[in-house]
Amino acid sequence: MPATEPKLSPSGPAPWGSRLLGSEAESSGVRRLRIQLLLTVPLLTANATGMFVSIALIGFVLPGPTIFTGDLLLVNALTAPLYSAVAIVVGAWWGTAAGLRALRWATDQDRVPTEAERAEAIAVPRKLTMIQTVLWLGGFAVLITVYGLADPKLIPKIAFGISFSAIVVCASSYLVIEFALRPVTARVLEAEQSRRRRGIGVFARLLLVWFVGSAVPVAGTMVLAILALTTDEVSTARLAICVLALGGATLVFGLLLMTQTLSATIAPIRGVRTALRRVENGDLDSEVTVFDGTELGELQSGFNRMVTGLREREQIRDLFGKHVGQDVADAALAAEPVLGGVETEAAALFIDIIGSTRMAATRPATEIVEMLNHFFGIVVEEVERHGGLVNKFEGDAALCLFGTPAPLPDGPGSALACARAIAARLAETSDFTAAIGISSGRVVAGNVGAHQRYEFTVIGDPVNEAARLCELAKQEDGLVLAAADSVAAADPVESRKWRLGEFVTLRGRVTATRLARPR
Known part of the structure; x- marks a missing residue:
């Protein structure tokens, strides 16, 4: 998962709200390598963490038959690890190919992207998230089938464990991809003639965080409570372990997702605030880099239009003063x-x-x-x-x-x-x-x-x-x-x-x- 963005001005060394994204002075090759690393490392880490969480939930937390039996040795030792390895390799290759194809124009810093290229670049976060969703759904189908054939009673816990991790990983990955592609988004928005919204809005981001960080774990806890009330298969001790585990996951993943969302929300606001202070001090050459495709991007571009108007007004006033005194x-x-x-x-x-x-x-x-x-x-x-x-x-x-x-x-x-x-x-x-x-x-x-x-x-x-x-x-x-x-x-x-x-x-x-x- 990416680190929290430092509090920096959008100009100078951090035009896109974070030093992790580099500066405008670096070459296109260095920037492409930086974006590739910011995409690959966090996404691999997120998926590996999701797999570990799935194993912990299915093997040690959720009620039901255990998967650590001799009959499931081959599945545990071969099928699940093999699919995980294949999914990581296929996801890395598929995502890299899709990303490079959509962002090929971005390697030329002086090139203005066409409308089709801009639309394709803006769709990259959704495409990469969709790729991960497809791979997690593939794992869901394969493991449900394999474990279900061995013991049908394993299906509920396998389904819940994989679904929980898949939702958290895909939501977090979308925010990671948006963060890594801010330099590309900035060029897309700069080339736009009209400031239409690109990507999901702030409301949708917050709703996504609530759904993943609160709704999913709480719904899972409620399901376990219903099972404990209607069947004798869930003991008090097992219910307590499930509540503690899901509660801990809610705290950790909820905090992580909220940090990512707040960081993405605050960075444009912080940049506009810093630029406003410079304007108050008389620096009318201040501008912010528009790198957000939501309502906050409209705030950034609105600030730039305001400063442009102030500069024009000051130029007219100066010219007026030179003409008449x-x-x-x-x-x-x-x-x-x-x-x-x-x-x-x-x-x-x-x-x-x-x-x-x-x-x-x-x-x-x-x-x-x-x-x-x-x-x-x-x-x-x-x-x-x-x-x-x-x-x-x-x-x-x-x-x-x-x-x-x-x-x-x-x-x-x-x-x-x-x-x-x-x-x-x-x-x-x-x-x-x-x-x-x-x-x-x-x-x-x-x-x-x-x-x-x-x-x-x-x-x-x-x-x-x-x-x-x-x-x-x-x-x-x-x-x-x-x-x-x-x-x-x-x-x-x-x-x-x-x-x-x-x-x-x-x-x-x-x-x-x-x-x-x-x-």
């Missing part, structure tokens, strides 16, 4: 987005590359794209470092916001500090130069567009003023201009890094703007 994305996901905006205080930073039209006419398009990506990479990094949002990319220009949609304690100061940082980094490269304008004040921030398609934007005088300051800054040596009102509204630590200048009426405006430049 993480703060805008978080705000949209946290509440139902609506058209319209709210009035708030914010600072606007407008940056534009100088001479981009000439560069586009003299350089290859791929080089221009690479240059723009490098430029915007600097801008985005510095804006996010200062708590702002790159709201729009407009060709070779960008509009950056500070104070909306995520509030900042010092929006104007953050915008001014960011402008100085960007200018310092751009001065280190000779690929391009860019002008920067900064302004702040009351703006309306919100979603603008139609119900089918809208975007977050900011409308207000500070945005226009920042754009005009950027245009004017292209004529400055420092390439950075800010509105003096923004410097006055900033934190003193930042405002001291700026010097105030002249008043200028910017293009398209009616009031003059006092300029400020970095010191």
